[in-house]
Amino acid sequence: MIATILPGSSNFHAIGYNERKVSKGVARLLEIQNFGALGTFGKPTPDELVRYLQEYTSQNNRIRKAQFHVAISCKGHEKSEAEMLEFAHQYLKEMGYAEPGQPLLVYSHYDTDNTHLHIVTSRIAPDGRKIAHDHERRRSQEVIDRILGNNRKEKTDLDIQAAKEYSFASFAQFKAVMVSMGYEVYQKDGTVFVKHGGKVQCKLPLSDIEALYRKGNTDRARRRQLRSILKKYRDISTDKEDLRKEMKNKFGIDLVFFGRKDAVYGYMLVDHKNKTVLHGARIWAVEELLDFSTPEERLDRIEDFIDRLLTLNPKITQGEIYGKLRKQRAYIKKGVVYFDGQSRPLKPFMAEAIDRNNRIAWVEMFRPATEAERNMLCKIFKVNRPDLVDLTPEHPFSHTNTVNRLHEIFDDEAAGSVKSKLFEEGFTIRQDDNATYAVNFKEHIIINLTEEGFDLERLKRKPNRQQPARQPGHSQSGKPFTRLVKLRDNGEGSHSEKREWEVGQKGNYDEIDDGRSLKR
Template sequence: MIATILPGSTNFHAVGYNEHKVSKGIARLIEIQNFGSLGTFHKPTPSELVGYLQKYSSQNSRIRKPQFHMAISCKGHEMSEDELLDFAHQYLKEMGYGESGQPLLVYSHYDTENTHLHIITSRVAPDGRKIQHSHERRRSQEVIDRILGNDRKKKTEYDINLANQYTFSSFAQFKAIMVSMGYEVYQKDENVFVKHGGKVQKEIPFSEIESLFKSGYRERTRCRQLRSILKKYRDVSSNKEELQKELKTKFGIDIVFFGKKDAPYGYMIVDHANKTVIHGARVLAVEELLDFTTPEERFNRIEDYIDQLLTLNPKITQGEIYSKIRKQRAYIKKGIIYFDGQSRPLKPFMAEAIDRNNRIAMVEMFSPATEAERDLLCKIFKVSRTDLVDISPERTHYYTDAVNRLREIFNDETVSSVRSQLHEEGFTIRNEEDVTYAINFKKHIIINLTEERFNLERLRKQPVKPIERNRHQQPAKPVSRFSGNARLRDAGGGSHSEKREWEVGRKDNYDDVDDEHSIRR
């Protein structure tokens, strides 16, 4: 049996709430008492009922919210409507609302799976005094226990002994077991208090609970089963209350949330079938557990969000999008959305835009300072929308350092092949419409060698100087490679010898390398 005392009000809005349900056919006014002549000749309207209650309550102007509204219900249909109405009369009498002349409205509701009534009256007694309401909720539970003959302390003892049979490794897990049984549990100093019906029913030394701690339950197979169950029933539930009910009914599993009712920060799984408690984070993140949408709806939601990001920032890249959607446990790669082990292609226009933006970002890493530099880089990285690429007129210090380094190479007469030296520095030479560029793809630097007035003649092939010999020196006698005295390999050893190039034919002149270098992408 549960009696819930609902908020009071100045205008008796509970009448409108119940009458609205009557108009919908899911409630019925089953009793009206002490409303004078109302209801004698015709069915009273909601405004007439409210008017009478307000006039009656005006006997005591000091009571700011005179409405008394409560709901009383039983488990399922273990009590009939008439039996529950009789119980309600006993309850109201013991709570102080059963005096002769006290106005009373009783509505029966049919929109739930259990028999329940709503009762409306005034907190003003027929003689104008205020009806006692101190510790009202606690007295309410005591009255219910007295009528039903319940021994709540004995029941609490029984449930604590039952909880002690579970495997739990912390006070929070013990608390979760008791909460799943309908108790409120808290620790103060060195004691644990077990509360029910607004009253502490049992006080236990914390050390007694601590002595029952066992190593954390870590059976991976059961955790995988629970993860599958939670996700399956989450996808067919509309809210966490419905999910809790389904899991309790079908599997004997209680989900106990911690934190605010509308924004819990975590939860415990009380697995009654195995008498264990598992921290929810080991099974499924709380955000994922409370994501009450179908997989198709989740993909649509993620895709809509990406569309919004592209609208707000037409140049947003794949990496930037990932940083936004990873909170939704999703990511995109090569035009595919990945979420919770499933995947779905992005809409083509989005995939193309993101791929284009990734290429634009690669171009902008070079900080092109002129339209010519921008256009060349767009050509290399296959960016068709050059208008979307930003030009950076201010040269970076990386650019200045690179130019200075290249001048050292060009001005060094001891360098026989400038082109080879540039390659060693990481630069590729590119000719474009009579303009020569040096591009470093690793360091993202582009230098217009023509504009910077480099001596481009030094990039051409250098003539090979003949080896000067001493005129008295006899020319070396050629030795046949097949001669018995010839060595097939250098004396230094195997294929990793520092002179290995002698064996296969050394080629360190890059002058013959085509200017049109392909770029691995």
């Protein structure tokens, strides 16, 4: 049994993910608990479920990503749906998510070769406290072992004895055997550590392993055979995980790669049938082994990958996509995807969605607390879906400080132009039919001047009384003198005051879909 804790979210996008599976006929809502009156007169909509969880979570506004989303699966179909549901309830109780009143959604999925459930709830308990999440993944594995009655240390000892029966010529090869069994192995100061489930399960002297080293396999015919097999299945695989699965299922050979997932520097072949370990470099270079597709084919996969990201998180921004694409040595910019010197425009619906999400991200940086603020910001940033913008439960403390500072400016009768003073403070004035706003684009602040009771008459520009400037010249005697020249005044104020750099004018805010500018 496996429990995979999936990423958190502030907008509970896991509901949309599961409900889309339901609409495609590959999942169903198996259980709903503690959602008040929702579902009394029919199946609640996804939006209703999201709103309920957001309202429930708002009792603790310190938690930004309150979604708890976990997938529980078994091997094949060895467990029935009812047995999986019973296990899920035990698991949630042990993890602290089963107190009376805790909202809970359980979905059953049928789109893979193994029975699995998806559970969605909040990380906030019914009393408003945050549910403990320290060492969450390690605790999750311990809970599974406890429920199933697994003795992980005993199993580790048995697997180590089995690994010692293999033919290996180095610690790296012994490590490859253990890794193929699902363990993490490392050695330090002459001691070998065997780790599983987030904990060290066994320690043994390195000398015990070194005593088992045997001469490496020199069968050239076998190496040529393995190279031919690898090439054949490389050409029909989409990536190294697909290739690994084919080799394990068809030949009982585990491919154990070394390095980071996106920077593999080597591999071993663990032949379980013959209990031997072979160094991959003696079979086929890792660069050739992992060369699966042409750039054009990779662009197809990258585009599908972006589409899946948008499906899982409809509000994902270009910056977030960029971070995920870096592992594939690709990136997107202004609706175009780039990879290995090749480029291709994204499908219009994806490019438009990403551009919209970039703009939504800018709006949410201002943390609007009212629909009026949100609507004004959406107008500024040209967001045509205000309903997708999350509202902050209440204004931050800094909002009050800013209002007080603006009152000082408005109340200063000695100030010449209030609007100029606001500009010096980094604010520009924006208006709609109902209110006037002061907006600071650098600090991401928006103040509803109308709602806060400011004297808007003070915003009217006063005439500038400028002294003539002296312009250098020369007298008849040849000595330089300064000539008085009246400054030009067209009644439009200073050039600085009219610098409309903000979004909506000529400035660079049309460039906000550049992933590099959206670090949050």
